[in-house]
Amino acid sequence: MTTPHLPRLGLALRALLQARRHAALGTLDAQGGGAFVSMVPYAIDTATQQLVLHVSGLAAHTANMAAEPRVSLLVTAADADDAPVHDLARVTLQGLASTPAPGSADWVTARRAYLARFPDVEPMTALPDFRFVTLQLTGARQVAGFGAARSVGPDELAQALAA
Incomplete structure (x- = not known):
């Protein structure tokens, strides 16, 4: 597979997303509409250039999404x-969550990507209250260090996830 050319900050973004295994997930509270933040492990589906979550139907963030x-x-x-805390590399990603139907081609792809990163959770994929959620990224704000902040569009995000 040919890797698309990415500038230096794009490569830093790719490296950050590949190196880390969890994120703070922000959703809108389904009950009151307020902001709600939780921690979720994520995988990268390089085939679809999406992030994949595996969440419980009992979790508040699942109902929110x-x-x-x-x-x-x-x-x-x-x-x-x-290291100075203000120099910490980070990215805030925006996206749209969707839940592929169990057994569908999208579900199979999401499951494959998730288990490639977290093989130990394979038994959880059979639990009836758990589901895969895919995130189509629509934009981001990357801070690659102090004084190195920029907005990132969906095309470059897709390139970063296609590694």
């Missing part, structure tokens, strides 16, 4: 004691 598919995720580099 079903009621309002617009979401935001914050992925940050690991904190280092000897």
Whole structure:
């Protein structure tokens, strides 16, 4: 597979998303409409250039995404004691959540990507209250370090996820 050319900051974005395994997920509370933030592990589906979550139907964020598919995720580099906190690489991603039907081609692709990153959760994929959620990224704000912030469009995000 030919990897699309990415500029330096695009490569830094790709490296950050590949290095980290969890994100802070922001949804809109289905009950009151307020902001709700939780932690979710995520996988990268390089075939569809989407992020994949595996969530419980009992979780508040799952109901929130079903009621309002617009979401935001914050992925940050690991904190280092000897580095300035304001220099921490991070990206805030915006996207649209959807839930592929169990057994569909999209579900199979999402499951494959998720289990490639988290093989130990394979038994959870058979639990009836768990589902895969795919995130089509629509934009991002990347901070690659102090003074290195930029907006990232969906085309470059897709390139970064296609690694």
